[in-house]
Amino acid sequence: MGTTFVYDFAAGGKDQSLLLGGKGANLAEMTNLGLPVPPGFTITTEACRAYLATGDLPSGLAEELDAHLAALESTMERRLGDPADPLLVSVRSGAPFSMPGMMETVLNVGLTDASVEGLAASAGGDEGAYRFAWDSYRRLIQMFGRTVCDVPAEAFAEPGADLDADGLRALVASYKKSFEQHTGTAFPQDPREQLDLAIRAVFRSWNADRAVLYRRQERIPDDIGTAVNIVAMVFGNLGENSGTGVAFTRDPATGQRGAYGDYLPDAQGEDVVAGIRNTLTLDDLRERDPASYARLIEIMSVLEGHYRDLCDIEFTIERGRLWMLQTRVGKRTAAAAFVIAAQLVDEGVIDLDEALRRVSGAQLSRLMFPTFDLDAAPEPLATGVAAAPGAAVGAAVFDPHRAAALAAQGRDVILVRRETMPDDLPGMIAARGILTSRGGKTSHAAVVARGMGRTCVCGAEALRVEADRFTVGDLVINEGDVISIDGTSGAVYAGAVPVRESDVARALTGTGDSDDAVVVAVRRLLTHADARRRLGVRANADTPDDAARARQLGAQGIGLCRTEHMFLGDRRQVVERLVLATDDEARNAALAELLPLQREDFAGILRAMDGHPVTIRLLDPPLHEFLPSLEDLAVRVALAAERGEHAGHDEELLAAVRRMHEQNPMLGLRGVRLGLVVPGLFAMQVRAVAEAAAALSAAGGDPRPELMVPLVGAVQELEAVRAEALDVLRLVAKETGVEVDAAIGTMIEVPRAALTAGDIAGAAEFFSFGTNDLTQMGWGFSRDDVEGSFFSRYLDLGIFGVSPFESIDRAGVGRLVRIAVEEGRASRPDLHIGVCGEHGGDPDSIHFFHEVGVDYVSCSPFRVPVARLEAARAAV
Numbered sequence: 001m002g003t004t005f006v007y008d009f010a011a012g013g014k015d016q017s018l019l020l021g022g023k024g025a026n027l028a029e030m031t032n033l034g035l036p037v038p039p040g041f042t043i044t045t046e047a048c049r050a051y052l053a054t055g056d057l058p059s060g061l062a063e064e065l066d067a068h069l070a071a072l073e074s075t076m077e078r079r080l081g082d083p084a085d086p087l088l089v090s091v092r093s094g095a096p097f098s099m100p101g102m103m104e105t106v107l108n109v110g111l112t113d114a115s116v117e118g119l120a121a122s123a124g125g126d127e128g129a130y131r132f133a134w135d136s137y138r139r140l141i142q143m144f145g146r147t148v149c150d151v152p153a154e155a156f157a158e159p160g161a162d163l164d165a166d167g168l169r170a171l172v173a174s175y176k177k178s179f180e181q182h183t184g185t186a187f188p189q190d191p192r193e194q195l196d197l198a199i200r201a202v203f204r205s206w207n208a209d210r211a212v213l214y215r216r217q218e219r220i221p222d223d224i225g226t227a228v229n230i231v232a233m234v235f236g237n238l239g240e241n242s243g244t245g246v247a248f249t250r251d252p253a254t255g256q257r258g259a260y261g262d263y264l265p266d267a268q269g270e271d272v273v274a275g276i277r278n279t280l281t282l283d284d285l286r287e288r289d290p291a292s293y294a295r296l297i298e299i300m301s302v303l304e305g306h307y308r309d310l311c312d313i314e315f316t317i318e319r320g321r322l323w324m325l326q327t328r329v330g331k332r333t334a335a336a337a338f339v340i341a342a343q344l345v346d347e348g349v350i351d352l353d354e355a356l357r358r359v360s361g362a363q364l365s366r367l368m369f370p371t372f373d374l375d376a377a378p379e380p381l382a383t384g385v386a387a388a389p390g391a392a393v394g395a396a397v398f399d400p401h402r403a404a405a406l407a408a409q410g411r412d413v414i415l416v417r418r419e420t421m422p423d424d425l426p427g428m429i430a431a432r433g434i435l436t437s438r439g440g441k442t443s444h445a446a447v448v449a450r451g452m453g454r455t456c457v458c459g460a461e462a463l464r465v466e467a468d469r470f471t472v473g474d475l476v477i478n479e480g481d482v483i484s485i486d487g488t489s490g491a492v493y494a495g496a497v498p499v500r501e502s503d504v505a506r507a508l509t510g511t512g513d514s515d516d517a518v519v520v521a522v523r524r525l526l527t528h529a530d531a532r533r534r535l536g537v538r539a540n541a542d543t544p545d546d547a548a549r550a551r552q553l554g555a556q557g558i559g560l561c562r563t564e565h566m567f568l569g570d571r572r573q574v575v576e577r578l579v580l581a582t583d584d585e586a587r588n589a590a591l592a593e594l595l596p597l598q599r600e601d602f603a604g605i606l607r608a609m610d611g612h613p614v615t616i617r618l619l620d621p622p623l624h625e626f627l628p629s630l631e632d633l634a635v636r637v638a639l640a641a642e643r644g645e646h647a648g649h650d651e652e653l654l655a656a657v658r659r660m661h662e663q664n665p666m667l668g669l670r671g672v673r674l675g676l677v678v679p680g681l682f683a684m685q686v687r688a689v690a691e692a693a694a695a696l697s698a699a700g701g702d703p704r705p706e707l708m709v710p711l712v713g714a715v716q717e718l719e720a721v722r723a724e725a726l727d728v729l730r731l732v733a734k735e736t737g738v739e740v741d742a743a744i745g746t747m748i749e750v751p752r753a754a755l756t757a758g759d760i761a762g763a764a765e766f767f768s769f770g771t772n773d774l775t776q777m778g779w780g781f782s783r784d785d786v787e788g789s790f791f792s793r794y795l796d797l798g799i800f801g802v803s804p805f806e807s808i809d810r811a812g813v814g815r816l817v818r819i820a821v822e823e824g825r826a827s828r829p830d831l832h833i834g835v836c837g838e839h840g841g842d843p844d845s846i847h848f849f850h851e852v853g854v855d856y857v858s859c860s861p862f863r864v865p866v867a868r869l870e871a872a873r874a875a876v
């Protein structure tokens with residue numbers, strides 16, 4: 001027996017959408033539920049794949065088609081295109097994943113110069129019947145021409161609203177002429193030829209440009225193909241007691257209970273969504289045709305009961321008789337998703353675990369972003385990369401220190417830079433939003449902004465950013481001028497576009513509660529998520545404020561407290577002295593100055609996270625990042641020399657900056673290497689942590705610091721730092737009389753660390769995967785450079801479907817993670833393992849970390865609720 005390529009509706013079911021497409025599978029399901037579906041059959045996606053591969057229909061398909069068509073004709077007691085009383089069919093695309101409007105459908109197949117008369121006669125033979133028949137015929141020529149033969153849409157002028165039968169007949173004549181002009185052949189008069197050509201065209205529409213683009217956006221694989229449904233036509237264009245409509249069993253925008261839909265009398269197919277005429281509501285339908293309305297409501301409740309979810313449907317009423325043409329579990333907004341899931345739990349239809357499966361972290365994060373009121377927005381000035389979502393309004397400021405100063409005075413500012421650098425951090429922290437003219441989703445600005453929950457638009461290339469203003473064409477925005485940036489769309493506006501913080505964000509951060517249905521549903525599902533998840537969720541937070549906010553949002557600790565920003569600002573000069581020190585005395589003096597400042601930093605965070613673990617990462621970035629730029633210094637020194645002055649300090653600095661210059665700083669002197677090269681640096685940090693913790697303990701607190709060593713690649717590195725740290729801890733315990741219990745662990749972010757995890761676990765009480773660096777070094781991609789250069793090409797080529805910096809590359813980087821988890825635990829069974837890279841807040845990655853047995857993920861505070869939800873979704 002060969003493969004079966006054609007299935008009658010009665011032979012399929014809703015779980016066969018991969019074979020029959022979503023439309024076909026659900027038409028089959030409705031048929032088997034006894035609902036009024038016009039008879040028909042489905043040609044499988046497998047036939048489509050064969051056709052696309054060979055350019056020809058697979059052998060055997062023609063015979064199967066003949067048999068199913070004959071069966072359909074005998075059920076309908078009509079023959080396809082019979083001049084006396086024709087059977088007409090629709091030829092409808094239907095892919096396994098919904099691709100709304102992306103592919104093609106041809107209605108009224110079977111109409112010819114001969115059968116159009118028969119159709120009119122069988123519809124009653126009066127003026128109305130002729131109007132209907134000629135209207136159907138002109139639609140066929142139009143759809144067939146466009147879809148099957150690529151005739152441009154403009155070739156067929158839309159008919160005026162009030163054409164009578166003769167007018168429509170004349171229109172058909174002119175359409176046929178256009179068709180012939182564009183294709184060089186007459187409109188086919190053989191119904192079976194029409195059918196065959198339409199089927200091939202639907203297959204081909206799988207590869208239409210817009211379909212390909214849509215799949216890329218939605219990450220739908222390219223090699224699935226579409227099914228084709230052949231459905232006996234029913235007619236909504238048979239006069240005022242006929243019509244066509246779409247409906248939802250609940251409101252897809254808000255989730256509110258109750259049917260919701262649009263109806264158009266005397267219309268066919270796409271007329272409703274095409275917006276040609278104003279549609280009526282379902283209430284209007286109830287008045288016009290109470291019986292069909294009642295039947296429709298009854299069917300919708302059958303469908304909801306059966307699919308246990310919101311369904312959307314397409315229906316047609318032919319002379320008072322209701323027909324179902326499509327249903328599927330309907331798309332909905334993020335807000336509606338939560339509301340409906342909670343409603344269905346209340347209605348006893350699903351349980352809370354199922355409700356978790358019905359919502360997603362991506363939807364939750366959408367609900368948390370502030371939004372612009374787009375109705376009130378002007379035209380954007382420019383559009384860049386939507387790098388970190390949110391809606392930010394503020395005064396444009398071009399210097400990070402000015403930005404910090406203005407913010408300290410209570411101004412809302414947007415930091416505008418060509419690109420950002422680590423040194424800009426104070427300004428980035430202070431700003432409402434960050435706008436750059438260069439770089440993409442993984443640029444410094446974008447990564448930092450996402451980490452901090454700041455709104456960011458980057459790479460807005462239309463902007464010319466200067467020292468204290470930017471221009472777009474003739475328009476100039478000076479420092480202090482208000483602009484608005486939309487991190488969800490990438491749009492940049494002049495002036496203040498009105499924004500609103502979302503109710504969900506206000507509720508979850510504790511700044512305002514609401515008994516709004518969305519807020520209630522989100523809370524309820526998060527509570528259940530916390531009960532169901534195995535993964536812990538911590539936050540990446542560097543300041544007491546962020547730590548407090550993280551707690552509000554449900555973080556169970558801090559998984560990554562970076563210390564680099566603690567070395568910036570006023571402290572730069574001290575750090576400069578530390579870097580420039582050539583002897584122990586100068587170095588120790590600088591460290592002694594930093595110690596009390598660091599102690600205060602750590603005390604603040606440990607206090608905000610009292611009773612919860614705080615993983616403090618020892619200093620990571622290359623030291624030269626704390627020094628002024630080589631170019632600036634060189635210019636200053638040269639200018640001084642020109643004036644005949646001695647540049648003293650600057651000259652010294654310049655020499656040091658030159659000395660420390662690295663070609664590849666990210667692969668250079670940073671992390672543990674720095675700690676081993678600059679004597680006393682890590683010891684000072686450990687001491688600051690220990691003293692802060694001892695003081696808090698003595699005062700009755702419950703500080704739980706953990707010390708994390710960055711960039712370890714060999715156990716020997718960690719052993720050296722560990723020995724030094726243990727000495728300091730012992731010493732502080734002796735001095736203060738308080739025993740501080742601080743676990744010492746390491747980041748796993750250098751591939752070698754992952755591959756020697758068994759050894760490294762010998763010196764580490766915990767691991768934390770730094771998946772950003774692990775990805776960067778695993779692929780050999782410089783995170784700061786890839787975006788502008790080759791990533792978009794890689795995405796186009798399908799080398800990866802999504803940037804590996806956004807979502808963990810399971811096969812490669814993920815394999816390193818797996819190895820490190822297994823070998824680390826094999827050598828130390830109680831090894832505690834977390835993730836602190838950006839992937840810790842990415843839904844897909846969270847599912848992966850759950851699978852490989854990591855203990856917790858850590859992400860930016862704002863993503864904590866998303867991570868709680870996704871961790872539970874991975875577990876149920």
Ligand code: ADP
Nearest residue numbers: 090092093101105231232233234269270314325
């Ligand atoms: P899409 O997937 O773009 O919605 P469809 O295949 O559902 O395309 O068809 C387009 C329109 O034609 C829909 O409104 C549908 O209800 C209508 N339609 C399809 N088949 C028939 C049919 N056999 N009888 C009447 N209307 C039909």
Ligand code: MG
Nearest residue numbers: 023314325326
């Ligand atoms: Mg449809």
Ligand code: MG
Nearest residue numbers: 710749770773
């Ligand atoms: Mg790192």
